[in-house]
Amino acid sequence: MGKNITALVEEIAQPIVEDMGMEIVEVKYQKEGKNWFLRVYIDREGGVDLDDCTAVSERLSEELDKKDPIEGAYFLEVSSPGAERPLKKETDVEKAVGKNVYITTYAPVEGEKVFEGTLNSFDGTTLTVEMKQKQRVKQVEIPYDQVASARLAVVF
Incomplete structure (x- = not known):
């Protein structure tokens, strides 16, 4: 695979998140115990709420199922970056x-x-x-x- 998983997921998620008036802050793919977690952190001016996270999660989940960029099982989590938001760009x-x-x-x-x-x-x-x-x-x-x-x- 030429690109790493986080870059591929960000590429898939970007148009979805932008279409909903938000931005991707960070994408993480990490193992915790026996399980893998795909975490997508989103935000917008004024912040995001649970409904925003749920809406992005549903649309992103559909796209990830179609494109299937990740082998094996994982848990998808979409959330706000919180008060200690990373400064990536x-x-x-x-x-x-x-x-x-x-x-x-x-x-x-x-x-x-x-x-x-x-x-x-x-x-x-x-x-x-x-x-x-x-x-x-x-x-x-x-x-x-x-x-x-x-x-x-x-x-x-």
Whole structure:
């Protein structure tokens, strides 16, 4: 198989989700215990509810049955990404400016590989994160190509 399962499922799901006025945030295919789970996370401005998830699940399930891209049994779950939404694409990062983020990098940046704070700006190549550490505020510039993972962070 030329493409991996998550890419194939995203290709199948994309037109369905877009037709319903939503976007795909992430697709995961993972084994838990003896079972395989195909998880599709969807969202839209203002959020999604259970009815949205059910509608996408029904249409996607029909398409997956027709195209049958996955060998063996699996459970399909369609849900919201929740409060700690992953930031997968540049547009996700752009929308997160002004919000709290949690970022890990491939290699150390200013001696660190984990950054949590407010995303102050993103110009397409560099993220500027403001972190509060021990009563002081520190601005860190992180090259976008060094970001291993990024997500929104909940602050308590």
